[in-house]
Amino acid sequence: xxxxxxxxxxxxxxxxxxxxxxxxxxxxxxxxxxxxxxxxxxxxxxxxxxxxxxxxxxxxxxxxxxxxxxxxxxxxxxxxxxxxxxxxxxxxxxxxxxxxxxxxxxxxxxxxxx
Numbered sequence: 001x002x003x004x005x006x007x008x009x010x011x012x013x014x015x016x017x018x019x020x021x022x023x024x025x026x027x028x029x030x031x032x033x034x035x036x037x038x039x040x041x042x043x044x045x046x047x048x049x050x051x052x053x054x055x056x057x058x059x060x061x062x063x064x065x066x067x068x069x070x071x072x073x074x075x076x077x078x079x080x081x082x083x084x085x086x087x088x089x090x091x092x093x094x095x096x097x098x099x100x101x102x103x104x105x106x107x108x109x110x111x112x113x114x
Contacts, residue, residue, distance in 0.1 A: 001033070001042065004052045014099055014113055024062040024096065025053065026069075028086035062090055069093050078108040 002008040003018070010018075030046040037045045053059035073089035084102065088109050091098040097111050106112045 001049060003057060004049065008101070010099075011114060017097065017099065017113060018057070021097070023053075023057055023059040024094065025050070025059055026062055026087045026090035027066070028083050028090065030061070032083045062094060064090065064093050076108075079104060 002010065030050070033042065033046040033049050036042045050059070050061070069086060069089045072093045073085040076085045076088055079085055084105060087100075088098060088105060090096075091109070091111055097113050098105065098109060099113050100106070101114050102112075106114065
């Protein structure tokens, strides 16, 4: 969402990665966006966010089979946050980097970038 809003300055390393690689978003992120809309932390929903991300940055929803992602999440016992578990598991399953500012994820997932 920060990519869309420009609210947070992304580090040069992250911007370079964004320019070089294909960008995928976990379906779990879409659910988290919906929850944020429901509690009024954001004013648009996941469909609108995805339209912006697709149009402006070429982002697509990752199509890995959900059961495989969930299976990978079982080993991530360093967090009780189901979104974090699924999002990190999605990156692991896809052999991808994960752009996040979350310190807990950085501490526990070597593929985290910020």
